[in-house]
Amino acid sequence: xxxxxxxxxxxxxxxxxxxxxxxxxxxxxxxxxxxxxxxxxxxxxxxxxxxxxxxxxxxxxxxxxxxxxxxxxxxxxxxxxxxxxxxxxxxxxxxxxxxxxxxxxxxxxxxxxxxxxxxxxxxxxxxxxxxxxxxxxxxxxxxxxxxxxxxxxxxxxxxxxxxxxxxxxxxxxxxxxxxxxxxxxxxxxxxxxxxxxxxxxxxxxxxxxxxxxxxxxxxxxxxxxxxxxxxxxxxxxxxxxxxxxxxxxxxxxxxxxxxxxxxxxxxxxxxxxxxxxxxxxxxxxxxxxxxxxxxxxxxxxxxxxxxxxxxxxxxxxxxxxxxxxxxxxxxxxxxxxxxxxxxxxxxxxxxxxxxxxxxxxxxxxxxxxxxxxxxxxxxxxxxxxxxxxxxxxxxxxxxxxxxxxxxxxxxxxxxxxxxxxxxxxxxxxxxxxxxxxxxxxxx
Amino acid sequence: xxxxxxxxxxxxxxxxxxxxxxxxxxxxxxxxxxxxxxxxxxxxxxxxxxxxxxxxxxxxxxxxxxxxxxxxxxxxxxxxxxxxxxxxxxxxxxxxxxxxxxxxxxxxxxxxxxxxxxxxxxxxxxxxxxxxxxxxxxxxxxxxx
Numbered sequence: 001x002x003x004x005x006x007x008x009x010x011x012x013x014x015x016x017x018x019x020x021x022x023x024x025x026x027x028x029x030x031x032x033x034x035x036x037x038x039x040x041x042x043x044x045x046x047x048x049x050x051x052x053x054x055x056x057x058x059x060x061x062x063x064x065x066x067x068x069x070x071x072x073x074x075x076x077x078x079x080x081x082x083x084x085x086x087x088x089x090x091x092x093x094x095x096x097x098x099x100x101x102x103x104x105x106x107x108x109x110x111x112x113x114x115x116x117x118x119x120x121x122x123x124x125x126x127x128x129x130x131x132x133x134x135x136x137x138x139x140x141x142x143x144x145x146x147x148x149x150x151x152x153x154x155x156x157x158x159x160x161x162x163x164x165x166x167x168x169x170x171x172x173x174x175x176x177x178x179x180x181x182x183x184x185x186x187x188x189x190x191x192x193x194x195x196x197x198x199x200x201x202x203x204x205x206x207x208x209x210x211x212x213x214x215x216x217x218x219x220x221x222x223x224x225x226x227x228x229x230x231x232x233x234x235x236x237x238x239x240x241x242x243x244x245x246x247x248x249x250x251x252x253x254x255x256x257x258x259x260x261x262x263x264x265x266x267x268x269x270x271x272x273x274x275x276x277x278x279x280x281x282x283x284x285x286x287x288x289x290x291x292x293x294x295x296x297x298x299x300x301x302x303x304x305x306x307x308x309x310x311x312x313x314x315x316x317x318x319x320x321x322x323x324x325x326x327x328x329x330x331x332x333x334x335x336x337x338x339x340x341x342x343x344x345x346x347x348x349x350x351x352x353x354x355x356x357x358x359x360x361x362x363x364x365x366x367x368x369x370x371x372x373x374x375x376x377x378x379x380x381x382x383x384x385x386x387x388x389x390x391x392x393x394x395x396x397x398x399x400x401x402x403x404x405x406x407x408x409x410x411x412x413x414x415x416x417x418x419x420x421x422x423x424x425x426x427x428x429x430x431x432x433x434x435x436x437x438x439x440x441x442x443x
Numbered sequence: 444x445x446x447x448x449x450x451x452x453x454x455x456x457x458x459x460x461x462x463x464x465x466x467x468x469x470x471x472x473x474x475x476x477x478x479x480x481x482x483x484x485x486x487x488x489x490x491x492x493x494x495x496x497x498x499x500x501x502x503x504x505x506x507x508x509x510x511x512x513x514x515x516x517x518x519x520x521x522x523x524x525x526x527x528x529x530x531x532x533x534x535x536x537x538x539x540x541x542x543x544x545x546x547x548x549x550x551x552x553x554x555x556x557x558x559x560x561x562x563x564x565x566x567x568x569x570x571x572x573x574x575x576x577x578x579x580x581x582x583x584x585x586x587x588x
Contacts, residue, residue, distance in 0.1 A: 386452040391510040393450035425506035
């Protein structure tokens with residue numbers, strides 16, 4: 001006798017997931033979902049309708065995926081200004097979950113989910129874990145924070161949906177994390193990469209024997225990390241470390257994930273449509289070019305996001321992946337367009353400055369960028385703190401260092417900029433995000 | 444036979460020279476001699492102190508970056524041709540002086556020179572071979588302390 005079961009109760013099968021849809025079929029699915037999402041938002045979200053009217057577009061303008069470019073962007077401030085419920089597209093009684101950002105700067109933002117949204121979320125996180133080599137029957141220690149943050153519950157329901165055993169330990173309490181990892185046969189850890197590095201350091205001291213642990217996979221996200229960090233994690237712990245991508249405004253974790261190839265992150269583009277734009281002009285860029293990632297949700301009900309500007313800088317990798325997934329990939333994200341500034345028509349990121357300083361000195365010194373206007377010309381100066389390893393006892397030695405730094409910066413940025421050597425500990429430091437760029441230009 | 448010289452990077456701004464000197468004063472460390480090399484935007488302060496390891500530690504604890512180099516101290520008669528004689532000995536040995544600083548002590552008719560070389564050990568051999576008094580750091584720092 002067939003049992004009427006909810007779709008989410010059926011066993012999850014990665015092979016039947018939409019990761020492998022042939023291109024034309026995927027594009028057709030995206031277009032029909034996009035048209036439905038735009039119509040829903042237009043009908044139910046006053047801010048979106050107003051913006052469309054200002055732009056002179058209606059949902060009927062969406063005849064193909066390329067027509068997305070005619071629609072207005074959504075930015076984080078839109079969520080703040082309509083706080084708490086202004087962008088909801090479902091009646092309150094259909095909303096079964098709310099999450100919120102911590103709101104360290106100004107108002108927090110609130111995001112909402114219907115039953116179906118939660119089912120989609122679980123599915124994309126299950127596909128994330130599957131792409132990272134996690135299987136039904138694996139034991140997942142979930143050290144993402146549980147609560148208003150989307151990381152903990154997002155990973156939790158995704159792991160259950162996959163058919164893994166979840167240990168909902170949340171973040172913190174390193175001793176207990178290590179005990180659980182050792183005693184409960186944990187094969188997979190979900191955490192921020194920096195927390196895992198902390199665990200790694202503490203575990204060595206506590207005598208935790210990495211090679212003899214069953215831990216095999218690390219699923220790392222919620223903060224940017226580097227390829228160098230991955231190599232250190234994999235070398236010291238013997239696990240495979242995967243980068244995942246997500247943001248609460250779109251759904252939480254589950255927007256994109258690396259696969260066994262570890263060459264970029266597949267976007268689950270049957271649910272989230274990616275575009276890359278020039279952050280200065282807003283114009284879409286072709287696949288392969290670097291710019292700001294813009295995401296449009298294709299199936300979200302409670303809170304559809306149309307052309308949400310993530311501020312994350314990346315490029316779409318159009319080439320097919322070795323793993324066989326047909327989903328397009330993005331490059332690993334290392335910088336944000338918030339940090340970008342323009343000098344004499346050139347887009348500059350602090351990350352580029354860091355690359356140059358690192359190339360000269362071997363380690364990254366503390367630095368600060370100051371922009372000023374002299375006459376009609378913009379000037380950029382990079383102040384770099386002198387450290388013991390680069391200190392010379394001659395003026396000639398220090399001038400040579402200054403020239404090497406200026407040459408390296410010119411090579412990376414394409415512009416000759418001023419370099420000022422500064423005393424150690426003399427540049428301002430701030431909690432968390434250091435204030436790297438001081439813009440003294442007027443207007 | 445070599446002195447440990449401490450070098451500090453300073454920005455060319457008011458009160459920036461005083462700060463490390465005050466740190467050493469507060470730690471009870473006497474600066475035996477110093478020189479300051481100046482460029483447009485910055486300077487390099489070079490110091491000779493009796494207890495260089497402790498001086499380095501207190502300066503680093505106060506946030507300074509400190510470099511340590513070997514320099515050679517020597518003594519010459521405080522009279523016409525004293526410096527020229529030293530330099531001609533060095534020239535014969537083919538030693539390039541990277542920089543030097545000199546001072547006289549009280550009423551004694553002797554001058555003390557500190558010199559930095561690429562190869563201080565070879566320079567010491569040449570100087571001693573040329574009959575020039577090379578100072579022994581421990582004794583000199585103790586006696587003139």
